[in-house]
Amino acid sequence: MLREGDVRIPSGCAISGIIDKTGKRFSGEDIIKSIALMHDRSNGLGGGFAAYGIYPEYKDFYALHIFFDTLTAKVNAEEFLEKHFDIESAGDIPTTPIDGITNKPLIWRYFVRPRVHMMQDEFIDEDEFTARCAVKINTEFTGAYVFSSGKNMGAFKGVGYPEDIGKFYMLETYKAHFWTAHGRFPTNTPGWWGGAHPFTLLNWSVVHNGEISSYDANRRFVEMFGYKCTLQTDTEVITYLFDLLVRKHKLSLEKAIQIVCAPFWTDIERESAELKKDLKALRAVYSSALINGPFSIILGSEKGMIALNDRIKLRSMVAAEKGSKTFVASEESAIRIICPNPDKVWSPRGGEPVVAFLEGASK
Numbered sequence: 001m002l003r004e005g006d007v008r009i010p011s012g013c014a015i016s017g018i019i020d021k022t023g024k025r026f027s028g029e030d031i032i033k034s035i036a037l038m039h040d041r042s043n044g045l046g047g048g049f050a051a052y053g054i055y056p057e058y059k060d061f062y063a064l065h066i067f068f069d070t071l072t073a074k075v076n077a078e079e080f081l082e083k084h085f086d087i088e089s090a091g092d093i094p095t096t097p098i099d100g101i102t103n104k105p106l107i108w109r110y111f112v113r114p115r116v117h118m119m120q121d122e123f124i125d126e127d128e129f130t131a132r133c134a135v136k137i138n139t140e141f142t143g144a145y146v147f148s149s150g151k152n153m154g155a156f157k158g159v160g161y162p163e164d165i166g167k168f169y170m171l172e173t174y175k176a177h178f179w180t181a182h183g184r185f186p187t188n189t190p191g192w193w194g195g196a197h198p199f200t201l202l203n204w205s206v207v208h209n210g211e212i213s214s215y216d217a218n219r220r221f222v223e224m225f226g227y228k229c230t231l232q233t234d235t236e237v238i239t240y241l242f243d244l245l246v247r248k249h250k251l252s253l254e255k256a257i258q259i260v261c262a263p264f265w266t267d268i269e270r271e272s273a274e275l276k277k278d279l280k281a282l283r284a285v286y287s288s289a290l291i292n293g294p295f296s297i298i299l300g301s302e303k304g305m306i307a308l309n310d311r312i313k314l315r316s317m318v319a320a321e322k323g324s325k326t327f328v329a330s331e332e333s334a335i336r337i338i339c340p341n342p343d344k345v346w347s348p349r350g351g352e353p354v355v356a357f358l359e360g361a362s363k
Helices: 029-037 071-084 116-122 126-140 162-168 215-223 235-248 253-260 273-285 332-336
Strands: 014-020 047-052 062-068 085-092 106-114 144-148 153-158 178-183 199-201 204-210 295-301 304-309 318-322 325-329 344-346 354-357
Touching (some): 029 047, 047 162, 047 204, 062 071, 204 235, 253 304, 318 332
Antiparallel strands (some): 014 178, 085 106, 295 304
């Protein structure tokens, strides 16, 4: 199969997200139904899901989901994992045969904890240690791709229509308090298993509709801080930007949004003196982290969901609320098929985030 960058295909894509802010878990049936309604936004070259709260029995362990092209790649990667982590449990991720899903890699899951002495030797915490190990596998181990590495969450993705991917991974058997989904119609590139959405690092996940014209500037910026964009698609860099800004640079999510989706200079001039000073400083320091181009994204974390459009809203996105649940999708119909009578429906303005955090989570 052709890899990313070998051919150009016009873009489309669909995104959907559902969160219950009380933390109540529900199966993957609704998110599959929602993304399936937008079937024509995809072309069968990629689909995927992220789910939060699915591993309560292993909530203190990092859940590594890994694709392997060959048994040799698996053996080599497992030697590395055994050296750097205590492995509580390992096994292939359960799947079921689906006609539209072919040429699948080996798909394995490992529940792990970093070895304490190795973290101490490098003077880093367990998040940084795990992130570095994931990046190392993806850059140095041919045929191995860590596509999920968070705690009590997981990504499930592949080449196919998203509803088929959901059935392939039997997501109706999982329960989560927060689900996201993506149907891919690739921009510039053919589909491959590692290039499907969501893109994740630790507890971050991103599904994205659009095209990041600032990708090279964004990529060079994050790579100065040790990240490596190995999956050869623009969405990957969004995940690393939020990890850098929030986890490493200790900025609030509000500040991170003001950086990646910064107001126009003319809008900044209309703000109060104090806010104007802050926004100008953020734009000056983090100019290379500004995301340009048409996009709508759903960002997931252990705190909950943030959905965001580009500043002039060149990609569609609709939000809704019903009781303790918040919904976001590329089309209103994808919400109403699972929530026919929402309490509130709105179309967020460009650059206006939809924030739906778990009760008690800080912003």
